[in-house]
Every structure is written in structure tokens, then in C-alpha cells.
Amino acid sequence: MPRAWEEEETDRGRNACSQGAVLCQKEGQRQLVLTTAFDEWTARAAEEAGVDMIVAWGSCQEHSKFVVEAVRRGAPNTLIGTGINPGAYESQEKALKLANEMRAAGTDIIYCSGLVPEKFAGLARQHVPCCGHVGYLPVNNTWYGGPRGVGKTAEEAKKVYDDVMALEAAGCIAVEMECVPAKVAEEITKRTKLLVFSMGSGPNCDGQFIFSEDLMGTNLGRYPRHSITYANLFTCAVDALKQFCLDVQSGAYPQARHCIKINDQEFARFQQSLASSPTRLDRVLDSAPKSLDQYDHF
Numbered sequence: 189m190p191r192a193w194e195e196e197e198t199d200r201g202r203n204a205c206s207q208g209a210v211l212c213q214k215e216g217q218r219q220l221v222l223t224t225a226f227d228e229w230t231a232r233a234a235e236e237a238g239v240d241m242i243v244a245w246g247s248c249q250e251h252s253k254f255v256v257e258a259v260r261r262g263a264p265n266t267l268i269g270t271g272i273n274p275g276a277y278e279s280q281e282k283a284l285k286l287a288n289e290m291r292a293a294g295t296d297i298i299y300c301s302g303l304v305p306e307k308f309a310g311l312a313r314q315h316v317p318c319c320g321h322v323g324y325l326p327v328n329n330t331w332y333g334g335p336r337g338v339g340k341t342a343e344e345a346k347k348v349y350d351d352v353m354a355l356e357a358a359g360c361i362a363v364e365m366e367c368v369p370a371k372v373a374e375e376i377t378k379r380t381k382l383l384v385f386s387m388g389s390g391p392n393c394d395g396q397f398i399f400s401e402d403l404m405g406t407n408l409g410r411y412p413r414h415s416i417t418y419a420n421l422f423t424c425a426v427d428a429l430k431q432f433c434l435d436v437q438s439g440a441y442p443q444a445r446h447c448i449k450i451n452d453q454e455f456a457r458f459q460q461s462l463a464s465s466p467t468r469l470d471r472v473l474d475s476a477p478k479s480l481d482q483y484d485h486f
């Protein structure tokens with residue numbers, strides 16, 4: 189018998205990789221693959237590559253909508269999670285309103301780091317699929333004192349476990365576990381119903397999540413220890429643009445095949461119509477100051 193996710197993949201429509209199919213991963217059939225996309229072509233590349241879920245967001249609600257719409261155009265058949273800053277959820281009502289707007293823009297799962305469980309519960313009651321975030325939370329950076337592994341002491345590891353249980357009780361369907369020691373992440377994954385997406389938390393979760401800029405080599409900053417890089421697209425882009433500069437400067441571009449033709453007869457008629465028009469040089473000389481008197485007004 190085909191496994192749930194295989195069945196659904198034979199009939200690809202919007203959300204071929206549905207939440208139901210995704211939740212079956214909890215049975216350990218295979219690791220889910222997650223990455224980020226902030227534009228249409230990266231989303232298309234992720235979908236063509238077979239990524240299970242794309243996480244996309246912007247700097248504010250309006251920007252997030254714009255990003256999610258582009259990502260949905262690029263990846264019509266892939267599950268999308270939208271990260272929303274917990275600060276944007278001023279109230280329970282606002283949380284629902286924002287979540288609905290993001291779902292209208294094309295997202296499937298509301299992804300939020302640092303949101304208090306009560307607000308997640310409000311969303312879950314309205315059947316909004318939610319993904320929480322535990323371990324190192326960049327959005328709460330100040331409290332962690334910068335990026336670091338979280339859960340390296342028994343107490344801190346237990347706190348991560350408690351956070352996951354609170355998200356589970358609030359009705360979330362998944363959690364991103366960021367920079368938690370692999371052995372701790374494994375023990376917690378064994379004990380929660382939630383899908384656990386590992387970002388640097390080892391192999392024994394339900395999926396692996398790496399930023400697309402790290403995978404493709406377009407990260408302009410530091411590559412975190414957990415990242416892996418398969419291409420150097422930034423270098424490729426610089427090479428392509430550099431070659432264009434060289435070709436324009438040397439006259440190698442454009443060639444005949446880049447140019448639009450006009451038949452000889454039409455061109456001859458056009459030239460005739462210009463017979464009495466001054467040349468560019470005439471016009472430039474004509475517009476040059478005749479004498480310094482022109483600058484009287486200074």
C-alpha cells in the first residue's frame with residue numbers, strides 16, 4: 189500500500205503535500221525538507237527540487253503579503269508557512285485577522301517565533317494551522333545574548349521540552365527546533381505529537397530546515413555552523429554581471445542577433461525624411477554658451 193504522502197503526490201494540486209500528508213511524517217516515513225524563499229524564482233526552484241515546505245515572510249504584514257503572494261505564484265503546489273513577528277499580534281483578535289490575511293495571500297501555516305501559547309490557542313481554535321518555535325529564537329535575541337545552542341544544561345533542555353509541550357497543548361501542529369543539542373532534540377521529538385523541524389538540532393527530528401541563501405550560496409553574512417552549501421549563486425551572479433560589463437565596454441555586445449532589422453527601402457525613406465535635420469554635433473554646438481554674458485544672472 190502506498191504511504192500517505194506517496195498517494196497524495198500522485199495527484200499534485202495545490203498543497204499536494206497537504207497537512208495530513210505532512211503529519212504522517214510523524215510516523216517516521218522520511219525526513220521532511222524545509223527551506224526559505226522570499227521571491228518567486230527561489231520558490232519555483234524549491235518546488236521543482238521537491239522541497240516539502242517553504243517558509244516565507246517579510247518585514248511587516250504588508251511586506252509579508254507581497255512576499256507570500258510571490259512565493260505562492262512560484263510554488264503553487266507546496267506547503268507554505270509564513271513567519272509572523274509575535275509583536276504583530278497585539279491581541280487575540282488581531283492575531284486572527286493577520287492570520288486570515290496571510291492565508292488569503294496564499295499561506296497554509298502560520299509560523300511564529302516567541303508567540304505566547306494563549307494566542308496560538310486562539311488561532312488553533314479557529315483551525316489555523318500553527319507552527320511554533322523553540323530553542324534559539326532570533327526574534328528574542330536579546331534574551332539569549334546572541335546566537336547559541338539552547339538546551340546544553342539539563343535545566344535549559346527541560347525548558348525546551350516544556351515549551352514544546354505548551355505549544356502542543358495550545359494546538360500547534362508543528363514546531364521549529366533551533367540550535368538544540370541533537371540528543372535533547374531526539375528525546376523531545378520522541379515525546380511530542382508535533383512535527384519537529386530541525387534547524388541545527390540534529391538528525392532525529394521530523395524534518396530539516398535550512399535557509400535557501402545558505403543552501404544556494406547567496407548569504408551575504410555569516411554561514412551558521414548548522415548550514416550546508418551546495419552552490420555559489422552569488423559568485424555566479426557576479427561573474428555574469430561582470431561579463432556583461434566587459435562585453436558592453438569592449439563592444440562585444442550587442443551583436444547582429446540582438447538587433448532589430450528594418451528593410452532597406454523603409455530605411456532609405458527614413459533617411460530622406462531626416463535630410464534637413466541637424467546632426468547631433470550641430471545640436472550640441474548650438475546649445476553651447478555663446479559667451480559668458482549668458483551667465484549674467486550669477
Ligand SMILES: Nc1nc(=O)c2c([nH]1)NC[C@@H]1CN(c3ccc(C(=O)N[C@@H](CCC(=O)O)C(=O)O)cc3)CN21
Pocket residue numbers: 324326335336337338367398399401402407411412413414415
Ligand atoms: N542565512 C541564515 N541562516 C540561518 O540559519 C538563519 C538566518 N540566516 N537568519 C535567522 C536565523 C539566525 N540563525 C542562526 C544564526 C547563527 C547561529 C550561530 O551562530 N550558531 C553557532 C552554533 C551555536 C553553538 O554551537 O552553540 C555557530 O557557531 O554557527 C545559529 C542560528 C538561524 N537563522
Ligand SMILES: CC(C)C(=O)C(=O)O
Pocket residue numbers: 243271301321326327364366387
Ligand atoms: C523562519 C525563522 C523564524 C527562523 O527560523 C529563524 O529566523 O531562525
